[in-house]
Amino acid sequence: MGTTIAFYILAAVAVFAALGVIVQKNIFRVALSLIVCLIAVAGIFVLLSADFLAAAQILVYVGAISVVIILAIMLTRQFAHGSQPNRLGLPALFVSVVLFALLVFAILGTNWKQSIEQPIADTTPALAKQLLGSSGFILPLEISAVLILAVVVGAIVIAREK
Amino acid sequence: MTEFTWLHWLLFTVIILAFVIIMVMVFIYLERRLLARMQARLGPNRTGPFGLLQPVADAVKVLLKEDIIPDEADKLVYWLAPVVAFFPVLLVFAVIPFQNGGLLADLNIGFLFVMAVTSISTIGVFMAGWSSSNKYSLLGAMRNVAALVSYEIPLLLSTVGVIIISGSLSMQQIVAAQDIPFILTQPLGFLLFFIGGCAEINRSPFDLLEADSELVAGHHTEYSGMKFAMFYLVEYAEALALSAIITTVFLSGWRGPLLPPWLWFVLKIVAVFGLMIWTRATFPRVRIDQLMALAWKFLFPLSVINLLITAVEVLLLKDSYSWVLVPINLAIMSILILLWAKLFKLGWGKIEV
Numbered sequence: 001m002g003t004t005i006a007f008y009i010l011a012a013v014a015v016f017a018a019l020g021v022i023v024q025k026n027i028f029r030v031a032l033s034l035i036v037c038l039i040a041v042a043g044i045f046v047l048l049s050a051d052f053l054a055a056a057q058i059l060v061y062v063g064a065i066s067v068v069i070i071l072a073i074m075l076t077r078q079f080a081h082g083s084q085p086n087r088l089g090l091p092a093l094f095v096s097v098v099l100f101a102l103l104v105f106a107i108l109g110t111n112w113k114q115s116i117e118q119p120i121a122d123t124t125p126a127l128a129k130q131l132l133g134s135s136g137f138i139l140p141l142e143i144s145a146v147l148i149l150a151v152v153v154g155a156i157v158i159a160r161e162k
Numbered sequence: 163m164t165e166f167t168w169l170h171w172l173l174f175t176v177i178i179l180a181f182v183i184i185m186v187m188v189f190i191y192l193e194r195r196l197l198a199r200m201q202a203r204l205g206p207n208r209t210g211p212f213g214l215l216q217p218v219a220d221a222v223k224v225l226l227k228e229d230i231i232p233d234e235a236d237k238l239v240y241w242l243a244p245v246v247a248f249f250p251v252l253l254v255f256a257v258i259p260f261q262n263g264g265l266l267a268d269l270n271i272g273f274l275f276v277m278a279v280t281s282i283s284t285i286g287v288f289m290a291g292w293s294s295s296n297k298y299s300l301l302g303a304m305r306n307v308a309a310l311v312s313y314e315i316p317l318l319l320s321t322v323g324v325i326i327i328s329g330s331l332s333m334q335q336i337v338a339a340q341d342i343p344f345i346l347t348q349p350l351g352f353l354l355f356f357i358g359g360c361a362e363i364n365r366s367p368f369d370l371l372e373a374d375s376e377l378v379a380g381h382h383t384e385y386s387g388m389k390f391a392m393f394y395l396v397e398y399a400e401a402l403a404l405s406a407i408i409t410t411v412f413l414s415g416w417r418g419p420l421l422p423p424w425l426w427f428v429l430k431i432v433a434v435f436g437l438m439i440w441t442r443a444t445f446p447r448v449r450i451d452q453l454m455a456l457a458w459k460f461l462f463p464l465s466v467i468n469l470l471i472t473a474v475e476v477l478l479l480k481d482s483y484s485w486v487l488v489p490i491n492l493a494i495m496s497i498l499i500l501l502w503a504k505l506f507k508l509g510w511g512k513i514e515v
Contacts, residue, residue, distance in 0.1 A: 029236075063278065070307075123271075124330075
């Protein structure tokens with residue numbers, strides 16, 4: 001009961017914050033709405049007993065990525081007013097409506113499996129075994145680490161003074 | 163995990179609020195008096211016995227002042243900024259054990275929770291800096307963000323060693339694992355965490371975000387009255403939170419002989435804060451390039467090396483991780499720091515450090 005109420009509150013906050021991201025004109029407030037949305041999603045993770053994921057979401061997305069986003073938009077021109085609508089409005093509307101329809105179709109059409117097992121109380125060791133254990137996802141993890149390293153090196157090469 | 167009841171929740175919320183407010187007042191008094199002592203001044207000594215009532219007088223004064231909001235300010239964001247900055251600091255204390263089992267919530271991701279929550283307060287600072295529509299505020303906030311993004315990495319990495327040894331992220335378990343305080347088995351980790359932490363909460367010598375001579379007062383330049391008091395409170399509450407984290411993670415938290423656990427906890431917190439005051443009185447403020455170089459060229463490589471060494475030690479020794487390693491780790495720390503101090507250069511050695 002309590003979880004259901006909490007879920008609806010968090011979901012409403014997330015949806016309204018997401019609406020705020022696209023509706024507001026002031027780009028700084030847009031970034032703040034995005035942060036609220038990400039925190040609400042982290043709350044939903046907590047309700048799903050994925051506490052590690054929730055903490056990681058806040059640490060990475062709220063603490064680091066959103067801050068970098070704010071820094072990046074501050075380097076753009078007229079960041080306080082946002083970009084004015086241009087002639088790509090109609091194609092953008094078309095693409096987003098199609099995407100939305102596809103998502104709704106896919107979500108409603110899927111037969112979601114429901115587990116009756118109790119969630120694990122201590123998620124951290126289980127997660128570590130899955131990620132780093134011999135039969136787990138160690139290879140994809142390492143590959144993504146190499147990918148990130150390559151991106152960082154690439155960014156340094158581009159940004160370096162000649 | 164302790165059973166969650168409303169009474170437990172209510173009790174600890176009240177305890178945490180009272181603890182933070184009272185300790186912040188103690189800290190303000192201690193800082194002013196100790197700093198004065200170290201600079202051969204007297205410090206505030208007229209309000210009450212030994213000037214003990216000075217923080218109260220300060221608080222009353224600042225609450226009675228006029229609350230000014232700039233015309234150009236983004237009102238909503240300006241209002242919310244102090245709250246967003248203060249809220250995460252309070253949340254940290256939810257997982258800090260005051261004594262055995264005496265904490266609001268023994269989360270099994272405790273330490274990660276602390277790190278995640280503290281990263282939110284940057285946004286409060288950034289909101290304040292931006293919404294004041296003042297160039298000093300904005301510059302101060304930008305500096306803070308740049309420093310924070312860099313220092314978060316060594317801060318986290320330096321504690322992974324502790325987490326490997328204790329084998330848990332729960333604060334309660336980390337304290338339970340400290341038969342020998344981790345400051346002895348992880349001296350390098352402690353040093354890196356202390357430096358990184360001081361930079362993260364903008365204590366001097368890393369208080370670039372409010373370098374008075376350059377930026378007036380940084381992100382809270384335009385704030386006055388109650389809202390300024392909030393930022394002042396945040397500053398000391400962050401110092402308190404950092405002291406509490408260091409106490410819990412490196413100084414074996416509430417554990418200690420003879421005295422009651424909560425008293426040990428408070429004493430250790432005050433000792434750590436004393437160390438912060440000492441560094442503040444001793445070192446001059448760093449430049450922004452020095453700040454960045456310190457994070458990336460000094461703290462970051464050392465924390466990675468520390469992590470590697472700790473992992474190897476734990477693998478080799480498994481259960482017998484004990485006093486043997488104290489001198490070894492101290493020696494490793496001294497060698498590494500001496501080596502890095504020799505190698506530390508700015509701008510290919512063209513800029514004076």
